[in-house]
Amino acid sequence: MAKGNRALLYFAVIIIVLWSFMPIYWILNLSLQFESTIYATPTNLAPLKPTDYWYRRILQLPVEEIEMAGASVGAMTAEHIGRGLKNSILVALPVSVIATAVGSLSGYAFGRLKFKFKNGWLVMLLASQVLPPVAVVLPFFIFFLTLGLLGTLHGLMIIYLGMLIPLVTWVLLGFFAGLPLEIERAARIDGCGRLEALRKIVLPMAAPGIVAGWVLAFITAYNEFMYAWILTTGSFAQTLPPAITGLFFQDTGVPEMSAAVMLSLLPVLALGLVLQKYIMQLRIVDPVTVVA
């Protein structure tokens, strides 16, 4: 490549990295300062004296006595974030595991087997992902109200299962379709039953895809906002997204809010890195090929 092109490429990459990370860097920057330095002119592009004060307060770790005026964090923030994080994980973990197990089976069925109305089912699957949550949450609200499931983790889990199983199925069917058929066929000829062949041969081969499916399911459940907002806000089952949004709408101080958001991002950022390792193998482009 010519030298000029090379320079242009590096320039482009720098722009891309800045575009992707400046917003995240900015809340990190705000979260490491006190209110007094945040509003300084000119605005500090980096914290001069970084402090972990807000993180310690939210995580309820001991803090040093400081004489900063206005450096008080509501006990509410700590309480809401703590409980929200616990609830989010209590919901996302079991739900993503079950959805991955069930979704792998149906993903296999769609990717490998021939059956009647396959395309019809696929369209149904797609349709379930297309519906805007805000347009379907009201019936659940009323249903949960009558059953006493409003403001419980169980109610939310049922909805998330319904949301994630089709998602995992959709993501995995292309992956299953891409696995070599011969080994499974050979096992079947050797007298393996269908379920046995699936369990012993196909699922182990599909392990990377299944891991990716699980990570995707976990992130989706952990990030889900609208159902949680309508069905758990203000209750003890409130998950992290409504907790954070609630604090945000109550005009929580800038550094405190930034620290809360940064903390809530950590699990997904970590899992996002895991996901990208596998995402190329997922062949998420393929489901459409199966339908078309």
Place this chain on the structure above:
Amino acid sequence: MRKPQRSKPRVTSDQTFAIYLLLPLIFFTMALVIYPLSYSLWLSFQEQIWIGGLRYVFGGLTQYAKALKDPLFINSIPITFRFVGESVTLAVLIGLGIALALNQPLQGRKVIRALILLPWAISEFATGIIWSFVYKRDVGLLNAMLKALGIIESDIVWITPKFAIETVSIAFAWHMAPLAAFFFLAGLQFIPTDLYRQARIDGAGVVRRFLSVTLPHLKYSMLVITILITVMTARSLDTILTLTGGGPGFASSTFTNIVYVRTFKELQFAYGAALSWYVILIVVILVIVMFMLMTKGFARGGRR
């Protein structure tokens, strides 16, 4: 006619095995699709009365007629299309740019690739909150940067009635572009390098190579990702809710936001259900139209 004899009796046919495997999926999909849809369909034909608690009486098509005369809802439709058009275009173009740059041999490419996926892992509501700190007048990143570069002297208010929807579109494109980038990166793997060598021998420059080798091969990825992001944008609400709250006024209220306001802020359940049905209808028609375009494009262009 004699049926052909099978050499081995099959234990389970594809058909039955598939049904066993699909049962849980069918159950949960039904529960999440059929139940709320049929309930909100019923609700949309009712009128609600608040005498002695909440009651419903059959109202026929009144709620649907009301929606057509609701200025906020009617206004929200062009706003939605503007939002969808802008964020999809931005996300696809930025995603394409990222993919093309990161497809080049580059030091640390793997690390950068891993990192640029991250905005996509961040939820839509958090995207809204993060970007609200970008646009903020006093502590916002944008004003701070522009001032540091000496481009502006006094703070600018970014979220204005005129451009509120653009601010949301940019934030949403930030969230979606990595997904587009990964689709394009996947698509780029299928382009035979011979084609580039051939094109270079024929004296084609960078632009020419891009237009006649890269772009035609990315047609399929482009169609898929465009549809995917269109659907995700049209149905989204979280980013708007946290970034602008649909405002200022109702300047950035897409139709999902109007459904939210009418149903959960004003507690007009029956009316909200009717609005939901309009929204669902528009989204589904959008999907079907794009799906038809895509399968057509696929049939014509092929993939590899």
